[in-house]
Amino acid sequence: xxxxxxxxxxxxxxxxxxxxxxxxxxxxxxxxxxxxxxxxxxxxxxxxxxxxxxxxxxxxxxxxxxxxxxxxxxxxxxxxxxxxxxxxxxxxxxxxxxxxxxxxxxxxxxxxxxx
Amino acid sequence: xxxxxxxxxxxxxxxxxxxxxxxxxxxxxxxxxxxxxxxxxxxxxxxxxxxxxxxxxxxxxxxxxxxxxxxxxxxxxxxxxxxxxxxxxxxxxxxxxxxxxxxxxxxxxxx
Numbered sequence: 629x630x631x632x633x634x635x636x637x638x639x640x641x642x643x644x645x646x647x648x649x650x651x652x653x654x655x656x657x658x659x660x661x662x663x664x665x666x667x668x669x670x671x672x673x674x675x676x677x678x679x680x681x682x683x684x685x686x687x688x689x690x691x692x693x694x695x696x697x698x699x700x701x702x703x704x705x706x707x708x709x710x711x712x713x714x715x716x717x718x719x720x721x722x723x724x725x726x727x728x729x730x731x732x733x734x735x736x737x738x739x740x741x742x743x
Numbered sequence: 744x745x746x747x748x749x750x751x752x753x754x755x756x757x758x759x760x761x762x763x764x765x766x767x768x769x770x771x772x773x774x775x776x777x778x779x780x781x782x783x784x785x786x787x788x789x790x791x792x793x794x795x796x797x798x799x800x801x802x803x804x805x806x807x808x809x810x811x812x813x814x815x816x817x818x819x820x821x822x823x824x825x826x827x828x829x830x831x832x833x834x835x836x837x838x839x840x841x842x843x844x845x846x847x848x849x850x851x852x853x854x
Contacts, residue, residue, distance in 0.1 A: 660840060671831070671846045672787070721786045729792075730775045730835050732842055737786040 631655050632724050634735035641712055641742055648708045649738045651722030657702035658724035662732065663695075666719045678705045712742045746770060747845035749832055755851045762819040764848050766832030769813065773834035776808055777842065778817045781829045791817060822852045 631654040641647050651661055659680050664672040676697050677685040684697035696708040705724075709716055719739050723732040748767045756762045764778075775794050779787035793799045793806040793815065805818040815834070819826055829847040836843050 662841070672844050674841060677841065725840065730840060731777070731789060731792055733789060734779075734786040 630726050630731075630733040632722065632733050632735040634722055634738050636738060637736060638739045639741070641740070643713050643742055644711055646708055646710045647712055647740060648706055649720055649722075649740075651705045651707070651724070651735050653703045653724040653733075656724070656726055658705075658726070659702060660725040661699060661705040662723045662725075663697060663705070663707050664721045664723070666721060666737075672721065675707075709740065712740070714742045716740065717742045745845075746843050747832055747834065749830075749845035749848045751846055752849040753851045754848055755853060756822050758822060758824060758852055758854050760822050760852075762822045762826065762850055762852070764817040764819070764830050764832075764850065766815045766817075766845055767813055768815070768832075768834045768843070770834065770836055770843070771810075771813065773836065773843075775835040776806070776815045777833045777835075778804075778806060778815075779831040779833060779844075780826075781831060781847065783828075787831055819850075822850075824852050824854055826850060827852045 633652045635650045661678045663675045666672050675690045678697050678699040680699045680702050686692045699705040719737050721737040723734045746769050778791040780790050781787045791806040793808045799806045803820045807816045829849045831847045832845040833842040
């Protein structure tokens with residue numbers, strides 16, 4: 629149980645284009661999902677908290693107009709990186725909260741490369 | 744002071760030994776604590792959660808929590824080379840539903 633998927637697993641895009649990443653909880657409903665970014669040899673950095681049916685809450689320093697988050701259902705959250713630039717190249721990971729346990733289960737991640 | 748402190752390692756232990764991973768945190772309001780394992784290039788995997796002071800055992804893993812000392816640890820018994828990974832300590836921030844990750848301790852188990 630508690631399986632989270634992400635799609636795509638890898639994406640290469642050109643500078644200036646937008647990329648959408650999907651995060652799905654496969655066997656449970658998740659009111660809350662989180663989006664993280666991880667640069668090589670660094671720890672995870674929380675970008676935003678995504679709550680179903682409401683606007684995402686962004687961490688300080690994360691541009692909400694650049695990283696668009698939509699949590700339209702209890703099993704799906706999407707992150708769109710708009711007008712991507714090479715510095716946005718990173719490993720993007722989502723997590724979903726199982727019930728009221730506070731336990732977060734992570735998706736396998738999406739490696740974004742912007743050329 | 745960092746919110747979550749872990750020794751970055753690498754912690755090198757021989758196969759079959761006990762690996763001891765430590766973590767201190769600054770938020771006294773934290774009530775829930777998690778240990779994640781992250782293999783290189785992969786996403787974190789939840790291995791243990793602990794909410795009360797004391798020990799919690801699950802297979803080869805034992806988590807220990809001391810809220811008064813703001814200290815949480817993870818013991819791995821009978822360490823295997825497949826346990827070689829980075830172990831992330833993550834308390835829930837007091838009052839919020841957010842994990843606060845430490846930088847992680849890299850564990851290397853050598854045959």
